[in-house]
Amino acid sequence: MKNLPLLFCGIFFCLAFSWTGLILSSQLQLGSLRPAAIEEGELTYPRRPTGQAEQGKQEYIRLGCIYCHSQQPRMKGFGADFERGWGDRQSVPRDYIWQKRVLLGTMRTGPDLMNVGQRLTSADWHHLHLYDPQITSPGSIMTPFSYLYETRRVGEVPSADALRFPPGYAMAPAEGYEIVPTDRARLLVDYLLSLKLDYELPEAKFSQ
Amino acid sequence: MEWNYCLTFIVFLGIFFFSSGISALVWAVRNGHFQKFDEQARAIFTEEEPEGTHTDYFPGKMSVNSKISNK
Amino acid sequence: MQLPASSDDVLGPLAIRDQLSLTRIDASLRFVCLFFFTAALVWLLIGTVFALLTSFSLHSPSLLPCWEWLTFGRIRSAHLNAVAFGWGNNAAFAVAIWIMARLCRAEIRHGGLLLIAAIFWNIGLTVGIFGILRGDITSVEWLEMPTYVAPLLAVSYVLIGAWGVLAFAYKKSEHVYVSQWYILAALFWFPWLYTIVQIMIFFEPALGTVQAITNWWFGHNALGLWFTPIGVAAAYYFLPKVLGVPIRSYYLSLLGFWSLALFYNWAGMHHLIGGPIPVWVISAGTVASVMMVIPVIVTAINHHMTTVGHFKSVWQSPTLRFVVFGAMSYTLSSLIGSTMALREVSQVTHFTHAVVGHAHHGAYGFFTMVMFGSIYYMMPRLLNREWPSACLIRIHFWCAALGITLMAVALHIGGWIQGVEMNTPDILFLQVVKNTVPWLKARSVSGVLLASGHVAFFVNFIWMLCRRSEAFAHEGPTLIPLFWKKEAATDQQD
Numbered sequence: 081m082k083n084l085p086l087l088f089c090g091i092f093f094c095l096a097f098s099w100t101g102l103i104l105s106s107q108l109q110l111g112s113l114r115p116a117a118i119e120e121g122e123l124t125y126p127r128r129p130t131g132q133a134e135q136g137k138q139e140y141i142r143l144g145c146i147y148c149h150s151q152q153p154r155m156k157g158f159g160a161d162f163e164r165g166w167g168d169r170q171s172v173p174r175d176y177i178w179q180k181r182v183l184l185g186t187m188r189t190g191p192d193l194m195n196v197g198q199r200l201t202s203a204d205w206h207h208l209h210l211y212d213p214q215i216t217s218p219g220s221i222m223t224p225f226s227y228l229y230e231t232r233r234v235g236e237v238p239s240a241d242a243l244r245f246p247p248g249y250a251m252a253p254a255e256g257y258e259i260v261p262t263d264r265a266r267l268l269v270d271y272l273l274s275l276k277l278d279y280e281l282p283e284a285k286f287s288q
Numbered sequence: 289m290e291w292n293y294c295l296t297f298i299v300f301l302g303i304f305f306f307s308s309g310i311s312a313l314v315w316a317v318r319n320g321h322f323q324k325f326d327e328q329a330r331a332i333f334t335e336e337e338p339e340g341t342h343t344d345y346f347p348g349k350m351s352v353n354s355k356i357s358n359k
Numbered sequence: 360m361q362l363p364a365s366s367d368d369v370l371g372p373l374a375i376r377d378q379l380s381l382t383r384i385d386a387s388l389r390f391v392c393l394f395f396f397t398a399a400l401v402w403l404l405i406g407t408v409f410a411l412l413t414s415f416s417l418h419s420p421s422l423l424p425c426w427e428w429l430t431f432g433r434i435r436s437a438h439l440n441a442v443a444f445g446w447g448n449n450a451a452f453a454v455a456i457w458i459m460a461r462l463c464r465a466e467i468r469h470g471g472l473l474l475i476a477a478i479f480w481n482i483g484l485t486v487g488i489f490g491i492l493r494g495d496i497t498s499v500e501w502l503e504m505p506t507y508v509a510p511l512l513a514v515s516y517v518l519i520g521a522w523g524v525l526a527f528a529y530k531k532s533e534h535v536y537v538s539q540w541y542i543l544a545a546l547f548w549f550p551w552l553y554t555i556v557q558i559m560i561f562f563e564p565a566l567g568t569v570q571a572i573t574n575w576w577f578g579h580n581a582l583g584l585w586f587t588p589i590g591v592a593a594a595y596y597f598l599p600k601v602l603g604v605p606i607r608s609y610y611l612s613l614l615g616f617w618s619l620a621l622f623y624n625w626a627g628m629h630h631l632i633g634g635p636i637p638v639w640v641i642s643a644g645t646v647a648s649v650m651m652v653i654p655v656i657v658t659a660i661n662h663h664m665t666t667v668g669h670f671k672s673v674w675q676s677p678t679l680r681f682v683v684f685g686a687m688s689y690t691l692s693s694l695i696g697s698t699m700a701l702r703e704v705s706q707v708t709h710f711t712h713a714v715v716g717h718a719h720h721g722a723y724g725f726f727t728m729v730m731f732g733s734i735y736y737m738m739p740r741l742l743n744r745e746w747p748s749a750c751l752i753r754i755h756f757w758c759a760a761l762g763i764t765l766m767a768v769a770l771h772i773g774g775w776i777q778g779v780e781m782n783t784p785d786i787l788f789l790q791v792v793k794n795t796v797p798w799l800k801a802r803s804v805s806g807v808l809l810a811s812g813h814v815a816f817f818v819n820f821i822w823m824l825c826r827r828s829e830a831f832a833h834e835g836p837t838l839i840p841l842f843w844k845k846e847a848a849t850d851q852q853d
Contacts, residue, residue: 082321082535084528084543086312091544091620095551095584097305098624101298102576103559106569106640108294113566141498144432150710154633159706163784171635176567181560183498184571186630188710188781189417189795191788213420219793223420227427329605329612331462331534332596336381341603344676344736346749 110173116282125279126175136271139264141181143225150185151194153277156287165199166192167277168286175277175284190222195277206269207243207261215246228265234258241266379464379531385740387466388457391473392741393824395453396734398481400817402445407810409438414806418799428492436491436503443501443581443722444512445484450730451589452477452519455542457737458596459523462539463530467522476518483511499560499570501578506561513554520546537612541592544620548584552577568636572628579627582721587623587689590726591615591658593733594686599665601679601736602672607664611657619654622647629700632709641702648700655693662686677752681732684760688724692717695771707778712795712802716770723809724763731759731816744826751819758812766805773798 115124129137140146153167161167171194176182200206208215211229213222229243231253242258253259261269280286316322333339413435416423423429460467467473487504490496495505504512523546527539556577559565565573599606606612628636628644666673666683673679696717699708708714735752739745746752773795780791 083316083319086316086321087540087543088547090309090312090617091547093305093308094620094624095548097301097621098576099555100301102625102628102640102643103565103569103573105294105298106572106637107565108297109637110569111566142494142496143430144436144496144498146498146500147432147435152634158633159709160782160784164788170633173568173635173637175635179567180564181498182568182570182574184568184631184634186500186710186714189712189792217789219789221417221420221792221796221799223416223423223431224425225430226425325613326609328534328536329599329609331532331536332538332600333603333605334381337600339603339605342601342672342676343603344601344678345672346675346677346752 113174113177115177116174118280118282125281126178127279128178129274130270132267132270133274134271136267136269136274137181137183139268140183140271143268145193146183146185146187148185148187148189148222149191149193150188151192151275152184153192153194161192162287164191165195167195169277169280169284170287171277172281172284174281190220193272193275195275197273197276198278201273203241203269203273204244206272207241207265208245210265210268211243211259212251215249225265228268229259229261231257231259379466381461381740384460384464384466385457387468387470388453388460389741391467391470391477392453392457392737394474394477395449396738396820397824398477399446399449399453399730400820402441402449402484403813404817406438406441406446407806407813409434409441411803411806411810413438414799414803418796418803427494432498433492433494433496436496437488439501440484440488440491440504443586444504445481445488447586447722447726447730448480448516449477450734451545451586452480454593454730454733454737455546455589456519456523456526458538458592459526459542462532462536462596463526464532465526465530467526473519473522476515479511480515480519483508483515487512497561499574501581502556502560502574506557509553509557509561513550513557516553517550520550536596537606537609537616538592538596540616541588541595544616545585545588545592548580548588552580552584568634571631571634572636572640575627575630576624577627579630580624582718582726583619583623583626586722586726588619590685590689590729591619593729594658594662594682594689597678597682597729597732597736598662598686601676601682602666602669604665604669607661611661615654615657615661618650618657622650622654626651626700629705632700632702632705645700645702648697651693652697655690655697659686659690677746677749677756678732678736680756681728681735681759684756685725685728685732688720688728688763692720692725692767696721707782708774709778711774711778711781712770712798713774713778716767716774719763719770720767723759724767728759728763731755734820738820738823742823744823746819747822747826748819751815754815755812755819758808758815762805762808762812765808766802769798769801769805773801 115126117124152171153161153169155170156162158170161170175194205216207229209217209222210225212224212226213220214224234242234256239258239260242260245252330339337343412423412429413431416429416431416434420431428434456467456473484504487508490505490508491503495507496503497505523542527543556573559573560570564570595606595612625643625647628640629648630644632641632645634641662683673683698704699713699717708717735746776798777791777795780786780794781788
């Protein structure tokens with residue numbers, strides 16, 4: 081084993097073998113996936129994401145949410161993802177075909193978010209939770225994202241989307257001030273609310 | 289149908305990789321790459337750092353081996 | 360007291376013509392290796408700071424000021440990239456090229472170009488980590504650095520790797536040693552992996568979850584086909600070298616190498632068990648992960664049989680303390696890894712801190728410990744100087760060994776409990792999270808231990824660099840070759 085070309089061939093083949101076997105084969109199998117309808121003539125799924133959700137996804141990426149939150153509910157009976165409401169069915173490759181950047185994630189320091197838009201439907205809840213997770217989830221170890229919010233003086237009319245803190249919240253703004261989400265926070269919440277696994281696909285029906 | 293096509297493709301590819309591995313091995317044996325094979329384990333020793341010498345230790349902890357070879 | 364100038368006047372009649380003396384080869388690599396090591400150590404300290412920030416902010420989320428660049432996802436990624444590509448790669452480059460040059464008996468020529476490539480690698484890394492902190496993070500695991508530094512990193516890597524490959528192509532030695540295969544393979548594999556993955560995820564993104572498959576093919580192979588071969592190569596070199604006995608079975612090492620090359624490639628898919636990818640891909644990953652038992656056991660047997668009868672010598676050598684600890688961690692963490700790749704086990708451990716613990720067990724307990732050992736051996740030979748303090752070496756060893764053991768134990772147990780609770784729907788998720796906190800605190804304690812070890816190492820390292828060369832001790836903390844000492848003694852008598 082001292083011949084460089086021979087060693088090189090072996091080294092190259094080992095890598096090429098796995099690339100062909102895993103990646104090229106998957107691409108051949110999945111590369112032609114298109115949205116599909118359960119029955120002929122019905123709406124096809126998955127839906128295309130809206131522009132706002134796409135922009136919000138960029139915030140999700142920039143803030144590194146993926147390092148604590150996955151987006152891949154497992155099938156019923158494999159883990160408790162179904163029972164926890166993280167998805168009425170497992171997610172399948174077709175669910176991700178519109179995504180330019182797939183954010184499966186491999187860590188659940190926090191819950192799975194594939195279906196969070198269906199599980200937690202209130203934008204107010206998400207804003208409070210992002211501003212200070214202790215308000216909505218006492219004992220959570222999520223870091224606060226209060227830099228996505230700005231404190232400002234209340235105008236003639238209070239802002240419609242100013243955060244409504246629960247009574248007795250210690251860190252509430254002083255009298256005459258309000259805390260409002262920045263555009264980034266709004267986009268991020270739009271994205272979170274858009275994450276719904278509320279449709280069936282031919283290969284993935286809701287679990288009973 | 290398409291899936292069968294993929295499977296055939298993978299199987300043939302597998303056969304190809306496997307047979308090239310075997311032929312490389314045969315080639316290497318024929319060309320004497322395995323002659324005196326175990327000797328190559330001694331390639332790390334030189335006159336400067338010879339076999340039988342323990343070459344790294346904490347102060348005052350020189351092992352018996354290296355003392356012998358040091359004489 | 361000078362370094363022997365050339366092979367002829369030192370080796371005399373014993374010298375084999377054309378083959379260079381080790382001292383001369385070491386001298387040809389002095390500046391490059393010192394640069395790599397200094398950079399590696401600086402990155403290690405930076406990475407440790409980010410590690411501590413990350414670890415503390417995970418169990419005390421309101422501890423750090425609420426600044427955007429201190430967001431958990433970013434400092435965690437800054438930590439990963441600083442320690443993997445800053446510490447790991449810089450150390451691996453130096454160790455790989457040094458071992459390669461020594462085994463090829465060839466000087467490294469045009470070291471200046473190598474140095475420039477090394478500088479560019481570190482510039483790319485600095486820009487990349489700043490990019491992560493300012494929000495250009497890609498959120499693709501193991502590839503967090505923004506795409507604008509990727510070409511620079513790829514090119515500098517290829518340039519650095521080329522020196523190792525060229526040394527092999529123009530080798531002057533008759534024989535080839537097992538470490539050379541591992542190093543050669545690693546130097547080829549990593550740039551290919553990196554380039555393919557950059558294209559398939561960022562420049563021409565593959566469809567949907569094929570990206571995830573590509574991502575974990577890279578993520579696992581960065582460890583398996585880059586850090587692992589370099590670590591194993593160093594263990595294969597230093598273990599028999601320091602003990603002065605050849606490796607027990609050379610055939611076993613051949614089996615170990617090719618089975619690693621064949622199986623490790625496929626193993627990464629176990630990171631996606633239960634995920635939205637074809638089941639056969641996952642099965643392939645699980646099978647390969649279990650097959651990894653072969654190279655691991657083969658390597659373990661070979662190392663163990665080489666060491667049998669020399670355990671005292673291992674303990675007496677600073678290099679081998681670290682290297683043998685690393686080799687043992689390799690066996691243990693790989694076997695745990697094979698187990699975690701089984702569907703039933705993964706059902707519990709997937710998505711938990713057990714995976715984090717496992718990653719640290721492999722990357723620190725194995726790779727980093729072997730690199731520490733290698734640096735302890737190489738530095739005296741590069742500088743012709745002893746390590747200034749044996750005490751600091753001992754502190755470093757104990758902090759590192761206890762720290763990583765504590766971390767691995769805490770995160771494996773804590774992660775397992777987390778996984779079992781997470782799969783029990785009756786337990787509220789928030790309660791599961793709260794129950795992980797004590798284990799995360801234990802991890803922070805281990806982080807403080809590791810950090811203390813790193814500081815001790817850094818102090819010793821800088822002290823050694825700044826020492827005048829007269830600090831050549833006859834009975835120093837570590838030994839530079841007996842041969843050099845004899846020379847020095849003769850010089851003094853003259």
